[in-house]
Amino acid sequence: MVYFKGLLAGYWLFSAIHVSVFANEGATLIANIDDPEAIDAQTTCPGYKASNIKNTDSTFEATLSLAGYSCNVYGTDVDSLDFIVEYLQEDLAKVSITPTYLDSSNDSWFILPDYLVPPTKANKLNFKRSYVTQDENQITFGDAFSIEWSNEPSFQFKLKRVSNQDVIFDTFNSVLVFENQFIEFVTALPADYNIYGLGEHNLQSRLLENLTLTLYATDIPVPINSNLYGSHPFYLDTRYFELDDDGNHIPVARDRADQSKNYVSYSHGVFFRNTHGQEILTHTQRLTWRSLGGSIDLTFYLGPSQEEVTKSYQVNTVGLPAMQQYFTFGYHQCRFGYHDWSTMDDLVSNFEKAEIPLENVWNDIDYMKKFRDFTNDPVNFGYGEGKDFLNKLHDGGRHYIPIVDAAIYFPNPHDENDKYDTYTRGAADDVFLKNPDGSLYIGTVWPGNAVFPDWHSPKTGAFWANELVTWHEEIVFDGIWIDMNEPASFCVGSCGSHDRDMDHLRSPSTLLRGQSDGLQNYFGGSDPTNMTDSASEESAIGPSASSAFFLRSTPTPGVRNVNYPPYVINNVQGGHDLAAHTVSPNATHFDGIQEYDVHNIYGYQLLNATYYGLLEVNSAKRPFIIGRGTFAGSGKWAGHWGGDNWSTWANMFFSIPHALSFSLFGIPMFGVDTCGFNGNTNEELCSRWMQLSAFFPFYRNHNNINAVSQEPYRWASVTDASKTAMKIRYAILPYFYTLFHLAHTTGSTVMRALAWEFPNDPSLAGIDAQFLLGPSIMIIPVLEPQVDHVCAVFPGIQQGEVWYDWYNQTAISAQPGINTTISAPLGHIPVYLRGGSIIPTQEPALTVRDARNSEWSLIAALSSNGTASGQVYLDDGQSVNPESTLDVLFEATQHRFTISPQGDWKESNKLANITILGATLPVASAMNGYGVSVKADGRDLPPVSAIYDPNSHILYITKLQSMTPDGAFRKGIVLEW
Template sequence: MPWLSLGLIGAAALPVSFYLAARFSRDKKQRYRLILHSIFVLTTSYLIYISVGHHHCHSGHFCGAITQATFITPSGVEVPLNSANKDRLGDWASTALNPKAIDPQTACQGYIISNVKKTKHGLTADLDLRGRECNVYGRDVWELALVVEHQAKDRLHVEILPRYVSAGNKTWFILPEELIPKPQIDDDYDGKERELEFNIEDGDDFAFTVKRKSTGETLFTTVGTKLVFEDQFFELISRMPENYNLYGLGEVMHAFRLGNNLTRTIFAADAGDPIDENIYGSHPVYLDTRYYKEDPETGKQVYAPDASDPEEKYVSYTHGVFLRNAHPLEILLRDEKVIWRGLGGTLDFYFYSGPTAKDVIREYQTSTVGLPAMQQYWSLGFHQCRWGYTGWQDLQNVVDQMAKARIPLETIWADIDYMNLYRNFENDQSTWGYEEGIEFLSRIHENGQHFVPIVDSAIYAPDPADPEDVYATYERGVEANAFMMNPDGSLYIGQVWPGYTVFPDWVGAVLNESKTFEWWTDELTRYYENIKFDGIWIDMSEVSSFCEGSCGSDRLGGPDSPPRFLTGRLGMARQMAEEEQLSHRIAHPHRRNVNRPPYMINNVHGHISIKTVAPEAVHHGGILEYDVHNLFGHQILNATYHALRSIQPDKRPFIIGRSTFAGSGKYAGHWGGDNYSLWAYLSFSISQALSFSIFGFPMFGIDACGFSLDAEPEQCARWMELAAFFPFYRNHNEVEKRSQEPYIWDVVAEASRRAMKVRYSLLPYFYTLMQRAHDRGDTVLRALAWEFPDEPWLANADRQFLVGPAILITPVLVEGATSVNGVFPGTGSGTVWYDWYTLEKVKTSRGENVTLPAPVEHIPVHIRGGHVVALQEPGMTTAESRRGAWELIVALSEDNTASGELYVDDGESIVQAETLVVNFSVEKSSLRVKPQGSYKDTNSLKQVTVLGVTPISGVSLNGRSLVSGWEFIWEIGALKIDMTSHTADDFVFFLRPKISLQVVGRIASLPVLPLHLFPEDIPAFAIGRRGAREPIIDRSASKASEGVAVPPAGRRHIPVPFSGAQVALVELPLVEHDAPLLLPAHALPHVAGEPPGAGLADAVPVPGPAHDVADVDLAGLLVPEAGAEDDDEDESGDGGEGYVELSALGEAWRLGPEGGGVGDEDGGAAVLDGLGLALAVSEDEEGDVGGLLGLEDGGGDAPGVDAPGGWVGVVGFEGFGADGAVGGVDTVGADADAPLGRVV
């Protein structure tokens, strides 16, 4: 380890030199030279030492050993520390972390406001420096301007910028709208109606406040703080409430909720995926969600910083803040304040009022950064990649193995292995030859599969001393002035995989004379002529360079030139980066020190000139890289998008990029970078995905199973399950690590097949969500709190997520688990959830964590009540899936309603000639389907599944009754309708339930209720044992032809041959009869040793709770007592005998119990008298109710019971009696105006 030896030598050099200088040298200059020499040796040794700590793997990313030390994130996830990154903090490479750094709030005086002028949409004002200059981290700007614009009712623009900027004043840089568009005032907005208020603090000290008008809450305020604005530094502080909830501010690996004790650096860096460090993208936007509850004394909403009680009722409001600035930024989240710091540009803020997170995200995209690109349908399939495939034959082997394992494969990818000497747009002809590639691509394209190659961001610079070293892409780029330059006008030359490289000048292409976009389009077009790729993967776009500064400018072609190309191995990249690192530059007088700015942000690599193009590099037109560094990744995606539009004008480009900026989503998708095969990174992938939903990237995914380190089977299985529900679904890993394709391990293969079956059936749902994201700014992946904004216990929820509004994913994120805890939001306030696999309704309470079974091959998935989801039969490719039969899942809400939509088009065209939008709605037991559009889909509708159905009488399709082809699964309340025999025109169908009778639950002190049916004029019913799959007696509509013999006259009932029965399906036409139509009873009394029914008319005493009635023969228990009269004394509740009496047109059956009248807390009975069917109930000591339902015409006058006309009651719930009417009667669905014979 020579670097360690050098470090030890350097460490010893300083004290030795000091000793020699003091002891032997009499020459003062010589002593100083010795001391300076020792310092230089020590510093150089240290830099080399820390550069080893920052060695990087594929794409220059850190792949070294990770220490076993861990820290706990705010959401409780244990994460490994990158010790190399953390070691550097000891030398205070970050100003924010240096306790001795100057506090600008103490040193500076702030600004005075004057000349305030109101405008139609806001105001303008002058800001002038108060008192003397402080010049803490640059030179103060004396004169500023304030511009305030109400751009829409829910959007406010506040900008602070230098008042005078001329061509000769280049001390600061204002972000041009050509690079990043600037939101404007809405065309139809007159400025009058405003949800956001802007107020200037009284007095001449400048401070401002932004408030929500409807509630009066302060959203953003600088009161009590000072504005600092210098040529290389600004600081603005916003006061925050206690325990605030912020989300966003990326790109960083962190828990979804940010907390209030971290520093968020926004500076694009090639850094792998370290925790809590800046990485690839730049997104200075956040959501702020605040919870309130009602003050019982005043009735007003008050802020609830610790809201978490499920028994409380809360309401939340969310607003958003975006800073349009491309300079290096740092946002410090601290107790009750947020500190905004930057190294240049303007304070260009945009505020969004919400009031929900979904509103803020939608407004941010539609008004500010642009709507995301619509993706091709095939991009939603599964993608397989790795660094280390050696040729086309390797790719063919993967395709074959995936097919053999019956695991869907949509797209195969190629990493840098395919390149000739790691040069863009050239293949290694030995194993990646063009002819063989044409054959391979022809085969997979015929099978409906696709190919995507990687393209790096740097271009190889040939050795001018070698006449055979010719690279046409470089030569054409030089002719087009396509590359960045040094300050002296020479080409800026860094170092990446091919060796010495140049870097495309995207900024110069947008603003000045550079022809970079045209050159890039030409190079991609030339490559497409050889390889018919289907999309492009852009990498290394921060932009990455393995040395500091223009390390090849003076040595290209000389004796110090690096090898022709790096070996593609991490060790070589690390060695070259170490050897080429330059010493610190010294700033010129009266100019910005851009390579070493006075304020040092908390950059993952330390100084902002390390591991990237130097800040002093120049773009065409004179713009410095310092001012636009964060835009390189954004503009290469812009260029690639337009290049692919040129190559295939009618097709939507498919691009996945690494470095992104606000608005990059309108060009490309994003993957989470070079993560690690560790459980912590599996967990953090959810936070990454949700953050990029805020940033406007619906097409997001991660490297399933991890990129760095060796994956383990169980972890890989869990990762394949989780990633199956991200829009971009790809498995990818690092060279020289074990293979992790999903077929490698049996357990991963099975987990993948199961998860992909669900994903591929949901492709129409995913595609519809993607279109809604593109069309109106909706999100695809959603935090639970976004859909359920008034449940504050969801504020930290980042271990579950939603796909759209309807699908809830609860993945296993820890090793060795066979179950997982999940919360079902909305429970207790009207939301119902159903298990995707079993179709059963979830039983839980508000805010409760439910333990779900989750063996290693299974990921829990649930569908939300109130939604209709269109599915297709899954295939091995998306093309095959698009040919599959349709299915609808109708998940009913608590009030038996549901809705949904489906978007269909050709799946690839930018401009659609024909589209189809289908809207689904369920109300009053009928499903209606409303198609709009001319696109023709010829696939048949195979099945409709309705969840949460009460037992029904039949199914009608377009008014025609279906006598077969449907099944009601009574134990879970699911209805399946086979649609294969019906045409597409029959798509509308109706469910027409009559009366459903069901014994629900168990009476606490009695066995499950036995039951009698009197079947005269009852055409359809089914009876079965609870928990059984098949009924014992089945006379439902689908089984009607088999029939059940009607009992002979005089035996007017069908005895149920067991206890614990329940009615699964009963159709009861309600017409006037002179005899009872239906007589259910509960807990029928029986005395051991006596014949059944003995003494029933004389009120047999009810047996005690321990009495076993499981074997009672119920036949003959009910004996009509003709002409029975109601006994008022028994109903008075004064301790009379107390019968349950069911009356129907003069015939009555009288059932015990003994003792207790109506309303008696110790048990009793209710009597409903009148025309029609009646109710039988009983209440035990615990308030638990048993009984069934009846119909009342409004004539009932039972004491304590309100029975309006058309009353339908359902009883039999544990614990219901305490909440229902007297006697435990529940008047569900009462309709006072219903005529006799109508069920409501």
């Protein structure tokens, strides 16, 4: 959470000018690389020359030696590098560039250990080596890819896709720069490229040209187009071609929409395994990648489809996403400002009175004792009353999720009554980050002076798990919300290391949660940024020639300045200071690694520890975690929410591409603070947003204490709009659950861009104002104020796709490649079902438990060729390793419906209805008016159980409960009519 950061200017000045091993030091005032007078490494540095070239049937290796005098522009040049290309499997290749001479006694460079972030591992079980051919300066590995290289004027290389000779990575006409604190490489891109990913950012899905994309985890209230909480150095590149009559591939300009042409697309992905601060610059026909250190470790996923790329990325590199418990797909309600258990109880009652579904109630930091983790305020959130509330909540089929922050309160050493058991236990095990001199690194967070768990210590995971287990014995929570895990700190440097009794946040933390006016004035009246701190830095260092200043050092051969590296990435914080809003880069881990080198995985490691800690709480249940700071692979343990957004239409709009990016990153459990966290929402915005978020996997409303309350029951229109959308969401919970099981087992996506599902239509490449949920449900939200309609495209119409309106279940009329105007008055969100799909549904209810215990229905939307298929996955909804599971396949034609179960899960709820959309039955042959004779496994069903509407082309088959007396899907069934 970001509510304030700029208190007490005098204190900030103290932090800024304090020069020692505890604080940032050695900075000089030098322009950022964006200054046109700054040195351009591409024109200054000599690059490298390749020698000792050799290859095997799966590798290409060379030694790279500096091709001239060292340039040392932003660090010390590495004289000799090892260059290795590995052909791992048919769709997978790696390029690694590392210093030849690795001296563990020299800390001037850093190579990421495998135990911190596992490298790409190929699945070679089914990989058969193909032939290797070699021409001058080119090697081709089978039918997959080839590498071409040159030494003129310096070492350059290209990777090509063999099938169409498309160049997927091309460093020609650029130089490699490899210094101890600065790495730069450039790849050429085609004109009108389509690049996605490289997060975390709040911007459109397809990346524009002339962007500077910074990857550095920071605590910030969601700006547009700046770095945020996570680091995901992965991108998807999709290229479109027109096939001419001879089968040649002709590159297609961006967003080409000629529906009469025959197009095809090829996608590939690139992952840069590096945990340093990074920048990626998008130019016209090239991309520049910069890092503040480490090595070059690139993995290439050859696809050729988006689906194959992202599946390979997850399966081979970052891991498959965690399977969620069934209840997590219900609605979540939170607010910073629920100041006692009584307020929480009233909240649940208000939802029940309004008959709005509510599954999960959350607490922000209100519940804590003086904002300290794993504690409850004894006055307003006491354990006794809490147990009563939670028993009632759980008996009603609902769940409770509290927040836990990354930092641990550091008690005042001069106050013997200021005891904090969590700190005492952690200190006994020596599990907190240190300063370079071995003393405790002490920052400032919500409770005041605070220390930070060191996830490199072998004892920290057990410490964290013990705190979760101990606290759970008092407060039976059902999941954990991890916040501030970038990690956030409100001061620059180890500000509490000298004056450990200086606790500048002690006064606000003692405000009782019930004193909401005081809290509102406190948080609402403060600076939401750390500019005050940065201004103090500028004053301490010297005058600036302009309002923009950059904190940076001069390169020193063989020495690293980690607090102020010579190159300044475009960090969103004031002065681009790497220590603003987070711990200083010189904070030191148990293994001697400094935070500078691994900052971007702090949150990743905390999520890992929380996952295994929750397994200590209950080893049988899947942990439910939503975290803020993430890195590539965090999806193995947790979901993510979009952070401290704003109550604006722009933030609602950007929530869709934000979610689609996390689909690419392998973190499908994604949502945003619906209706906005910061600022005041309004009735219209909240109405539209509640309906949009109903189709995100993680569905939560949450906002700040100094904003108006925004629970959906606050406005009658928002109540109605929410119930309309939630009725659909709760009906399709089995579909959500099945999509997540597929993601968990195969790496498929849940929220999908239209371009991924319809890969041969270049006109869809830039669309992210509408999206798909799985392959079958399309959402077209209203994303602007004071309109009663929305314009949208219906993909695949030219190729025979049929789309059905969810509400009236009839096929829509749309022209291929043309925007269709759709009526969307306030309270209505257009939803469409794709022809060829079968969707399993259950009855909507106020809780997931009640919805899950209702009868089944199946909706078959026939394609233009009169067929449809679908599936559902079932288990107990919570076990890490379910004892029994069930996979059910559905198939439909114009005259037949088949149910084929496989597995031993015993589903107790009966099948009640099957609805066939797009049916074309001959009415003249129907019995009893529009009644239709249906046979189940050769036996006649009563005529009244099947009704056909020839106007809407819908066949309703009802009263099927007698076919499944012991519950649905126990056996295969064939219906014919």
